[in-house]
Amino acid sequence: MPYEWTSARGADPEAPLEELHLWPFRSLPxxxxxxxxxxxxxxxxxxxxxxxxxxxxxxxxxxxxxxxxxxxxxxxxxxxxGRVLEQLCLWPDRVALTRHNPRGPVQDWEANPHWVTVRLHADAGPVEDYLTLRGGGREVELGAFLAPEERRALYAELQDRMARLPR
Structure with missing residues (x-):
């Protein structure tokens, strides 16, 4: 799948507990x-x-x-x-999403994980199985370039990892 979780916090206490990197699939290397x-x-x-x-x-x-x-x-x-990169970082006290656009500004979003909800819109979004994060007064899209089955799998993984964050 065109995304990868990393969980190694290492010696740095400021590093996130979980980090997710998403990128578009490249069918032609x-x-x-x-x-x-x-x-x-x-x-x-x-x-x-x-x-x-x-x-x-x-x-x-x-x-x-x-x-x-x-x-x-x-x-x-x-x-x-196709050089889009989305980076989702999970800390015990915050969730941060950064989207690096190929021809535009970097977009950032942050919220308290206690108030963040992960939503999968089966029919209501612009694409099938539209995946969003809601919190901090905004709702942001995650993985717009993923296939519907990849968004469903990511939804389940993201809910599980958000639930396991220390409170």
Whole structure:
């Protein structure tokens, strides 16, 4: 799943008891992107073999290079947009959520864990199984980029970990 819990507090008393990192799933790793673009270039160059040595080659080549360059730029943009990271930290006296956006400001939210409720909206949210945290006078979304089954699993884990916080 594209999230990970860490519980090692270590020697630092200020460190959170539990920490959750969430990120979007990457279905195409960098190596896969290189293979895809290489295969695309190879397949595009096959029809060009028929026109090698003629002026038609120079007429087609810029358009084919533009198509491959456009694919590369689109995939790179997808990677940049996918650099979202949500970090949820649980302490006995507070809960803090930080969202690092790829092209925007960092968003923060904090509340007392005694007043925080974890909610899973089956039908009421903008997506299926909309997961939110309510507390501190606000309701914030958690894991918008997760699949519905991942949000359901995270909901159960989050409720369990919130219940185990020392009061």
């Amino acid at each position: 960098r190596r896969g992107m290189a293979l895809f673009l290489g295969a695309t270039c190879a397949l595009i160059s096959l029809p060009l073999l028929a026109v090698v040595g003629s002026a038609v080659l120079w007429g087609l080549l810029p358009f084919l290079a533009l198509a491959v360059g456009g694919m590369w730029l689109a995939i790179e943009r997808s990677y940049r947009d």
